Amino acid sequence: MRPRLFPILLLLLVFDLLAGGGSLSMATGAVLWKLRVPRVLTALVAGGALAVSGAQMQAVFRNPLADPHIMGVSGGAGLGAAIATMALGTSAALFTGFTVALAAFLGAFLAAFLVVAVSARFKSATTLLVFGVMLGFIFSALSSVLQYTAGEESLKLFYSWMAGSFAGCRYVEIVLMAGALVIGLLLAIANGKGLDIILFGEEYATLSGASTRRILVLSMLSCCLMTGTVTAFCGPLGFVGIVAPHLARRITGSATHRQVLPASLATGAALALAADILANLWPVPLPVGSTLALIGIPLILVLLLRNSASNVKH
Amino acid sequence: MGTNNIHSTALRVDHLTIGHGDKVLVRDISFELAPGECVLLAGPNGTGKTTLLKALAERGPVLIPTSIPKVKGFTVDAFIRTGCYRESDWRGRISADAAARLEKALELLGIQSLKHRDISTLSDGEFQKACLATGLTRKAEVLLLDEPTAHLDVENRIDVLRTLKDVARRTGTAILFSSHDLHDALQVADRVFVLTRDGRFLASEDKETALTQAFPACF
Numbered sequence: 001m002r003p004r005l006f007p008i009l010l011l012l013l014v015f016d017l018l019a020g021g022g023s024l025s026m027a028t029g030a031v032l033w034k035l036r037v038p039r040v041l042t043a044l045v046a047g048g049a050l051a052v053s054g055a056q057m058q059a060v061f062r063n064p065l066a067d068p069h070i071m072g073v074s075g076g077a078g079l080g081a082a083i084a085t086m087a088l089g090t091s092a093a094l095f096t097g098f099t100v101a102l103a104a105f106l107g108a109f110l111a112a113f114l115v116v117a118v119s120a121r122f123k124s125a126t127t128l129l130v131f132g133v134m135l136g137f138i139f140s141a142l143s144s145v146l147q148y149t150a151g152e153e154s155l156k157l158f159y160s161w162m163a164g165s166f167a168g169c170r171y172v173e174i175v176l177m178a179g180a181l182v183i184g185l186l187l188a189i190a191n192g193k194g195l196d197i198i199l200f201g202e203e204y205a206t207l208s209g210a211s212t213r214r215i216l217v218l219s220m221l222s223c224c225l226m227t228g229t230v231t232a233f234c235g236p237l238g239f240v241g242i243v244a245p246h247l248a249r250r251i252t253g254s255a256t257h258r259q260v261l262p263a264s265l266a267t268g269a270a271l272a273l274a275a276d277i278l279a280n281l282w283p284v285p286l287p288v289g290s291t292l293a294l295i296g297i298p299l300i301l302v303l304l305l306r307n308s309a310s311n312v313k314h
Numbered sequence: 315m316g317t318n319n320i321h322s323t324a325l326r327v328d329h330l331t332i333g334h335g336d337k338v339l340v341r342d343i344s345f346e347l348a349p350g351e352c353v354l355l356a357g358p359n360g361t362g363k364t365t366l367l368k369a370l371a372e373r374g375p376v377l378i379p380t381s382i383p384k385v386k387g388f389t390v391d392a393f394i395r396t397g398c399y400r401e402s403d404w405r406g407r408i409s410a411d412a413a414a415r416l417e418k419a420l421e422l423l424g425i426q427s428l429k430h431r432d433i434s435t436l437s438d439g440e441f442q443k444a445c446l447a448t449g450l451t452r453k454a455e456v457l458l459l460d461e462p463t464a465h466l467d468v469e470n471r472i473d474v475l476r477t478l479k480d481v482a483r484r485t486g487t488a489i490l491f492s493s494h495d496l497h498d499a500l501q502v503a504d505r506v507f508v509l510t511r512d513g514r515f516l517a518s519e520d521k522e523t524a525l526t527q528a529f530p531a532c533f
Contacts, residue, residue, distance in 0.1 A: 192405070193404065196396045199385045207376075210399045256392050
């Protein structure tokens with residue numbers, strides 16, 4: 001029986017609105033509109049965007065563990081954030097969240113640009129995958145070097161971004177993320193039949209008349225726009241991008257992207273809401289990056305073990 | 315070198331040379347395929363069978379490669395539609411004509427009952443027929459198959475080979491397939507093309523003669 005995603009999503013949304021600091025009476029006013037609604041909307045948009053990105057990466061690289069951060073996007077965003085908070089000075093007050101977000105976004109796009117630029121030279125998607133992963137390691141290493149030389153205030157700001165959070169986004173930032181989600185989703189849908197055929201291998205796709213480079217570049221653009229924007233405002237959030245597409249395939253019983261993309265949008269949003277509820281059950285909210293891991297890791301293990309550790313049968 | 319479709323010729327190749335980069339594998343390949351003909355492409359490993367099939371595919375014929383993964387989550391219907399990449403719109407929808415050809419192909423191959431089955435649950439023989447159906451839905455006049463019987467057990471191998479012959483006869487599609495299972499493949503092939511270790515292409519009406527030249531040690 002396929003669970004109905006919409007009622008589950010609605011239920012999680014209501015629970016997430018009720019979760020968090022402040023009494024229920026307070027929740028009717030400023031707390032609701034200035035804190036909880038933006039937080040819930042952020043979780044919805046960010047979860048959906050990361051999940052749609054993950055679905056594309058898993059198709060392009062035919063790897064069940066691929067996620068939007070695998071191409072060094074998160075490493076690039078981290079380096080951008082590190083530069084903003086540390087290298088430019090220790091006066092953290094000057095660097096508001098928006099500056100960190102902008103720098104992180106630029107870092108994510110630098111990574112995406114490098115990957116797309118070298119993709120023409122690599123015939124195989126696997127080689128490109130290795131390049132992306134290595135790029136991520138280089139960016140992380142550079143971030144670590146910057147942290148080593150940073151002051152206490154800068155480090156605090158950087159670590160709070162790294163921990164990940166759906167709280168603190170203003171409506172203008174949510175609109176930016178929603179805009180990135182809409183464009184990214186449209187790109188993914190337009191690339192849907194390409195994402196389908198690439199699952200059968202590059203050779204089969206090429207012989208059927210598809211351009212594997214076009215499929216790759218379109219999906220990279222879509223992923224980097226969505227993941228870059230979300231990571232900039234919410235920090236690097238793992239596991240949604242890996243788990244949500246698996247859940248979507250499980251629920252729809254299909255791997256075709258006409259079904260997987262919208263279903264991933266819903267499962268990603270549901271996962272993000274669940275992680276946000278768990279994070280806000282405590283007097284001091286937990287980092288969402290950690291609650292996502294706590295929910296995501298058992299789920300991915302169950303899903304992968306049930307699929308005999310492989311989505312593809314030869 | 316050239317390819318033309320004329321009334322009695324499904325594919326004509328004149329003086330084609332194949333190779334990898336600067337390395338020439340086979341020179342001076344010339345042959346014609348008639349509609350409804352089923353031809354075996356034989357030769358030892360590394361002589362260029364796959365390279366030749368790919369070179370021919372660039373000139374129009376549909377090539378079904380060997381070892382296509384049976385991705386879970388695709389029905390036979392969805393798999394065939396996905397394979398019709400050029401024939402479908404951006405939503406992946408194929409034309410009414412192509413949909414009619416798909417139905418006809420499933421009927422011809424006797425796999426209508428599998429239309430809504432997940433391809434990961436098909437036997438290798440059934441999946442090979444789904445691949446053939448993709449070629450027929452794409453309205454191929456010439457269908458090239460790279461090792462269609464690789465990984466198949468004896469029963470499935472004979473079934474797929476007979477199906478190839480049947481499809482060629484009944485649809486007028488010219489079929490050129492490579493295979494290492496010479497004994498079984500020879501039963502259905504009308505002719506044999508052979509690639510030899512010394513880089514020659516042999517096309518003979520007499521199947522035994524061609525194979526003796528290709529595999530002297532075996533005959």
